[in-house]
Amino acid sequence: MGLEKANSDTELLSKASSENEETTSNIVKAASLDSSTRNSKVGAVTVTGSASEPMEHIYGVSKSRQNRLSVTVDMKLSKGIQQVNRGNYEEAVNIFNSILTENPKSCGALLGRGTAYAFMRKLQKAITDFSKAIEVDPKTTEAWKRRGQARAASGEIAQALEDLSRAVQLEPTPDLLHERGVINFKLKNFFAAIEDLKGCLAQDTHNKHAYNYLGLALSATGNYVDGIKAQRRAVELDNKFKEGWAHLAQSYKELADSEKAVECLKKATEIDKKYGGAYRIWGILLHGLGEHRNAAKLLTTALELDADTMECLYLRGSTFQALGEFTNAVADYTSILEMELDSLENRTLQYLAFYQKENSLYTVTKLSQPFGRFDMDGDLNPIFKEAWCKRLPPDFYYHAYKPQPALKDRSKGSLRLQDTALTKSKKLLLDAAAAIGRLIQYDAPGFLKNVRQQRMAGFAAIEIAQKVAYTWRTMNEKRDEYFQSKEKAGRKTNRKNSSTVRSMKKGGQENNHGMDPFMSSWRDVYSIAVKWRQISEPCDSVVWVDLLNAKEFAAGFGSHTPMVLGQAQVIRYYANFERAFKIIKELIHERGYVNDAANDPVNMKDPAKLKEVDAAKDCSDLYKTVEKDFWVCTPCNSTHQEGKVLDGTRLTLQKLDSQGFDFSIRTPGTPLRWEDYDVELSAAWQALCDAYCNKAYGSLELSDLENVRECILRLSFYWYNFMPLARGTAVVGYITLLGLFLAANMKITTSVPKNFQVDWEAILSPNLDIFSQAVKPWLNAGTCIDTEWQSLPDVSSTFSTTGAVIGALSVQDW
Numbered sequence: 001m002g003l004e005k006a007n008s009d010t011e012l013l014s015k016a017s018s019e020n021e022e023t024t025s026n027i028v029k030a031a032s033l034d035s036s037t038r039n040s041k042v043g044a045v046t047v048t049g050s051a052s053e054p055m056e057h058i059y060g061v062s063k064s065r066q067n068r069l070s071v072t073v074d075m076k077l078s079k080g081i082q083q084v085n086r087g088n089y090e091e092a093v094n095i096f097n098s099i100l101t102e103n104p105k106s107c108g109a110l111l112g113r114g115t116a117y118a119f120m121r122k123l124q125k126a127i128t129d130f131s132k133a134i135e136v137d138p139k140t141t142e143a144w145k146r147r148g149q150a151r152a153a154s155g156e157i158a159q160a161l162e163d164l165s166r167a168v169q170l171e172p173t174p175d176l177l178h179e180r181g182v183i184n185f186k187l188k189n190f191f192a193a194i195e196d197l198k199g200c201l202a203q204d205t206h207n208k209h210a211y212n213y214l215g216l217a218l219s220a221t222g223n224y225v226d227g228i229k230a231q232r233r234a235v236e237l238d239n240k241f242k243e244g245w246a247h248l249a250q251s252y253k254e255l256a257d258s259e260k261a262v263e264c265l266k267k268a269t270e271i272d273k274k275y276g277g278a279y280r281i282w283g284i285l286l287h288g289l290g291e292h293r294n295a296a297k298l299l300t301t302a303l304e305l306d307a308d309t310m311e312c313l314y315l316r317g318s319t320f321q322a323l324g325e326f327t328n329a330v331a332d333y334t335s336i337l338e339m340e341l342d343s344l345e346n347r348t349l350q351y352l353a354f355y356q357k358e359n360s361l362y363t364v365t366k367l368s369q370p371f372g373r374f375d376m377d378g379d380l381n382p383i384f385k386e387a388w389c390k391r392l393p394p395d396f397y398y399h400a401y402k403p404q405p406a407l408k409d410r411s412k413g414s415l416r417l418q419d420t421a422l423t424k425s426k427k428l429l430l431d432a433a434a435a436i437g438r439l440i441q442y443d444a445p446g447f448l449k450n451v452r453q454q455r456m457a458g459f460a461a462i463e464i465a466q467k468v469a470y471t472w473r474t475m476n477e478k479r480d481e482y483f484q485s486k487e488k489a490g491r492k493t494n495r496k497n498s499s500t501v502r503s504m505k506k507g508g509q510e511n512n513h514g515m516d517p518f519m520s521s522w523r524d525v526y527s528i529a530v531k532w533r534q535i536s537e538p539c540d541s542v543v544w545v546d547l548l549n550a551k552e553f554a555a556g557f558g559s560h561t562p563m564v565l566g567q568a569q570v571i572r573y574y575a576n577f578e579r580a581f582k583i584i585k586e587l588i589h590e591r592g593y594v595n596d597a598a599n600d601p602v603n604m605k606d607p608a609k610l611k612e613v614d615a616a617k618d619c620s621d622l623y624k625t626v627e628k629d630f631w632v633c634t635p636c637n638s639t640h641q642e643g644k645v646l647d648g649t650r651l652t653l654q655k656l657d658s659q660g661f662d663f664s665i666r667t668p669g670t671p672l673r674w675e676d677y678d679v680e681l682s683a684a685w686q687a688l689c690d691a692y693c694n695k696a697y698g699s700l701e702l703s704d705l706e707n708v709r710e711c712i713l714r715l716s717f718y719w720y721n722f723m724p725l726a727r728g729t730a731v732v733g734y735i736t737l738l739g740l741f742l743a744a745n746m747k748i749t750t751s752v753p754k755n756f757q758v759d760w761e762a763i764l765s766p767n768l769d770i771f772s773q774a775v776k777p778w779l780n781a782g783t784c785i786d787t788e789w790q791s792l793p794d795v796s797s798t799f800s801t802t803g804a805v806i807g808a809l810s811v812q813d814w
């Protein structure tokens with residue numbers, strides 16, 4: 001979708017380069033797709049799944065040494081080899097045992113038995129035999145290689161890399177370079193992977209697997225042009241290479257080229273109709289496009305083919321939850337909670353399944369109630385929300401949490417007929433929402449065109465316009481009373497009675513949980529978009545930061561958006577790297593210090609240090625200069641209080657072991673910072689109301705509304721810099737901008753320019769003027785007077801319940 005921060009759960013599951021997602025973020029990791037390992041002769045131990053090699057080759061023993069073996073032993077070895085190649089692994093083990101009984105140091109027998117064990121999935125026994133073979137002859141390349149393969153298959157990736165590196169030292173064959181390249185890729189050592197895979201291809205120009213992984217590694221480092229070229233070469237070498245087509249689809253998905261991704265997935269499933277990995281990627285792609293019903297069908301197919309069961313169950317559960325099929329969603333989440341864990345990634349999925357099950361059950365209790373009473377921020381336990389945002393184990397907070405009521409009646413776990421019925425009023429709003437919602441779309445790599453999110457944005461913008469117009473109309477009708485009371489207040493904001501403090505008691509909004517159409521504050525306005533964003537994609541932790549538990553709020557919990565993560569360039573946000581990198585260098589010069597991870601200042605006034613800062617070309621150069629993790633806070637100049645500088649975001653550089661760096665923006669939501677922005681946004685909202693109600697009310701001339709436009713941009717600028725949500729700030733901000741323009745009878749008709757990201761423009765601008773100068777040329781050019789929206793049915797009454805809202809968002813999926 002457009003205007004959305006990274007780390008969505010579905011992204012975490014689909015991107016090899018995500019954080020937390022990874023992201024991150026964020027399952028559909030490229031290396032996991034190569035299911036040919038299950039079909040090949042050496043599948044139990046290989047990483048690549050290449051064709052079976054003759055068993056004679058695995059011994060790595062010179063001919064002179066083989067000639068010294070007795071004829072009997074030689075014949076037994078040959079029989080053992082035959083049994084392995086025929087799949088008779090128990091028989092092969094018995095043969096090799098008989099040899100080892102007579103000669104415990106038979107390198108060939110140890111390698112043979114180890115390989116048989118590996119095929120039998122007895123990986124630790126295989127590793128033990130390969131280790132003994134290494135003790136017998138440390139120069140046996142195959143022993144190092146086989147142990148590396150077995151360790152990789154058992155999840156000991158770092159140790160596998162060490163073994164394969166030793167094998168490469170002994171014999172740098174294309175096969176070994178390929179295998180080590182794949183291991184480096186799995187460890188996200190992308191540059192080392194590229195070097196190995198290029199080395200392999202220099203000797204073996206027809207290795208489709210090497211081209212495939214080379215393409216994945218190149219794309220991870222941001223070189224998508226050469227990456228896709230390499231992946232294309234892989235499928236040119238073998239048009240039936242299903243894993244190659246699936247990986248290529250994944251790369252196109254990362255670029256948000258959904259049409260080419262679908263073409264590749266069709267190829268993969270034509271080759272093998274039972275290829276679960278392709279259906280899994282396809283399901284995730286459709287989820288990202290907002291086609292949840294079809295996504296659920298494809299994920300069901302993947303589950304039937306046993307493709308990464310836990311991942312597919314979680315993703316299918318999330319689609320059911322979004323569609324309002326809560327009985328099915330709870331069933332999928334429950335199945336995940338009952339599964340045995342086999343990896344850290346699956347443990348995180350299990351945690352998330354718990355939170356999503358609880359969120360589903362919470363939503364069920366609100367289905368027949370007015371949507372205004374859907375209040376996750378006010379109703380859910382703050383510690384629960386913190387644990388959900390951080391993906392912590394449920395026992396972190398369980399002692400302080402009362403579980404949601406169980407779903408005993410299956411009929412209550414789904415939408416009612418009236419929720420999904422398409423009336424004339426709903427159809428009018430659907431058409432209008434589609435036209436408005438498409439404007440949130442970013443035309444930049446990584447942002448899929450999510451029709452569900454666009455529809456959500458359109459509904460939210462129209463509701464904002466309707467309620468803000470009502471507010472301004474009420475203010476205008478009581479104009480004298482309103483301006484007199486405002487004058488007495490002196491336009492001052494009492495921090496003790498700020499909206500932050502009041503909202504702590506009532507949830508996200510101050511106006512009676514959103515039931516009152518009068519918008520008394522900036523928070524009331526933005527809360528409309530927040531609710532729509534929460535309900536549209538419920539697996540994303542879109543919550544107000546100040547409504548987490550008080551301790552976490554005081555500690556400065558906030559958002560984290562990386563541009564570089566390890567050795568990977570984050571495709572959505574790397575376009576902002578050069579500008580952000582220049583800003584961080586300028587701020588070091590200007591201030592003469594940075595802050596370390598403990599928030600203590602680090603002196604950077606030494607001329608020699610500053611010269612190194614100037615010369616720094618990348619994260620590595622800059623880190624060497626500072627010599628520790630650090631951050632620099634960007635300035636955000638106040639409009640309300642002349643001379644005051646608010647804390648913007650923190651440009652942060654952290655070293656990630658040997659895998660590179662995390663260069664990101666991190667925005668803490670501390671109470672003091674919250675109060676500063678509450679004052680700023682309150683003043684901006686007041687200025688907007690004044691601008692429209694005092695002089696421009698009812699005007700249909702753009703020239704009369706110029707100050708109104710300026711005030712809307714002012715509100716948007718501080719919202720983006722504030723970043724008050726755990727995620728979703730970007731899209732909520734632009735939805736609100738669209739709604740406020742519409743409330744003043746101004747319709748935006750132009751899309752955001754190609755490769756332009758409105759939120760980043762605000763975040764990286766030190767003051768409102770710079771932001772406005774960047775936005776106004778294209779925004780004003782695409783703005784016109786429009787009053788037709790006033791005839792639209794009222795959103796709140798047309799979609800009167802939470803169930804009706806879910807039904808409207810899912811209308812094309814029914």
